[in-house]
Amino acid sequence: MKKMHLTKKKVSEKTMRFIFYFILVCVSFVFLEPIFRIISKTFMTSEDIIDPMVDWVPRSLSLNNLKVAVKVLKLSETLKNSILFSGVLAIAQTFCAALTGFALSRFNFTGKKFWFVMILLCFVVPTSVLMVPRLMMFVTAQEKIGYTLIGTPIPQVLMALLGQGVNSTILILIFQNFFNLIPKSLDEAAMIDGAGSFRVFWHIGMRLSFSTVLVVFLFAFVWNWNETYVTGTLLRSGLQLLPSKLSLFDSEFESVVSSSGSAFKLNEAYKMAATFISIAPLLLLYTFVQKKFIEGIENTGITGE
């Protein structure tokens, strides 16, 4: 009797596990379907695209789409610009997030709770409500000082450096939680030996947090790469960036094709090839450091400690 009960339980556990894996695989497919579609269409010929018989696997592999997309996107230039632009902004954001996170974790200053709530509120307020005055401020400022700001990365670098970049709140929380893990006795020992708070920050906080700095930098890099709203308002076409080039792909395609005098027609394959190129750097990054990204979000501590 007891044995029967046990086997029954085992069977139900097995079916349960099967159902679980089945659901997970299905959901994975839905997640990846757009990416698979991008990749499959990237390598299709223009005949395959309009052929309703061809759904996923192209009849013949063609690299033509990629070549055209590289040319239209001006890849060598835009890729370099995008990496530099996102990199600089990410460094600026990481720096400010580290300082702020350290302050929140280490010092008991008056009004700390208030500023913490303000940091959280920054995340909740939609960016679009802030952009009109920001734009007006920079336009007025550039007229006052007689130096062009709109159309250069300066406004965004300034904002990133002062902690108002994309998702700064999350970056600050990651740092704050990491610094909370470093025992305070280390600081105290350093202080007794005569170190000031900046030396404590640099030699204890930053030295121990190399991997956290990396995580925050990667997040900031990826978010700045994908951000197009603030960039579109302040940088405009001052720098040719990959994602903004992608959003203008349709019109760029026409102009490039008509100037070269060939008879290409814009189709899905070209668009998908361009999309593939613009996400490829991020996919590459993700394959190497995916664990770091997930750990980063886990360490924000917004789930309550």
Added chain:
Amino acid sequence: MKKMKTWKQRQNRSGYLFMLPWIIGFAVFTAFPFIATIALSFTNVNSTILGFEITWAGIENYITAFFKNVEFVPALGGYLKMVIPYTFVIVVVSFIIAYILEHIVKLKGFFRTIYFLPVIIMSGPVMAKLLDTKVSDMQLFAGQSYSDIFIIQMIASYSRKAAVLMTDIFEQLSTILWFTGIPIVLFINGLQKINPSLYEAAKIDSANSWQILWKITLPIIRPIALVITIFTIAQLGMYDINPVYSLIVTYMGNTSGGLGFAATYAWVYTLIVLLLMGAAFLIFKERKSKVKHY
């Protein structure tokens, strides 16, 4: 001789020193613009060669937005119709996935990696291109429509609106699921923190896993669900699937007089977003126990 400072004074000094860059940035680029937008929403802004010319317009912008303009109210309606079901689906689905991931042993990391991937590659232009091809695919492969599914048609015979909503959700399922990357990780993190002895105690009291889910897991996870709901509402607003967002972007581009109007739109929109988050807060708030004490 230097005067010695107290511990508290030193803490204050160092704390504010480290916070200083952020506080300056917050004041200049967030707090001031926020208040300025409210003020600007009552004005007309004209950009001239000499700078911006701001004239007081009273509530004219609001009257135009709500009664004269034909695009704003439908866009707001479209936003609400998008954000409420989407947020609901995202929170529920990400909880289910997290719950399942918590209960399997093999391939856990593999699935998590897949579900987190969209967080890295999701951007406005990529989303726009994907939605774009989806539409053309549907024209090409006509006949495959979710509205033909038997269950959806059954629902449609009761209420057309519910059926339309459901087809909409199924058609956008990939897009919706792409927003679950961070929520899943947060839910898993929250589930892992639940004390296992609570489950053991419940099992000893002969509760089945269904009861455990409703009586232990969900009540404990509620604060995290609130954080995730607010996070999702904030995220959903930032893409082209939000009609109000594209409207504001259009008006921002129109510098010859559109800025005051853009401010009005942005401000009304923000108010609605904050109200939605407030509503989420009320829904997830700890309820006072209804047991009467005699």
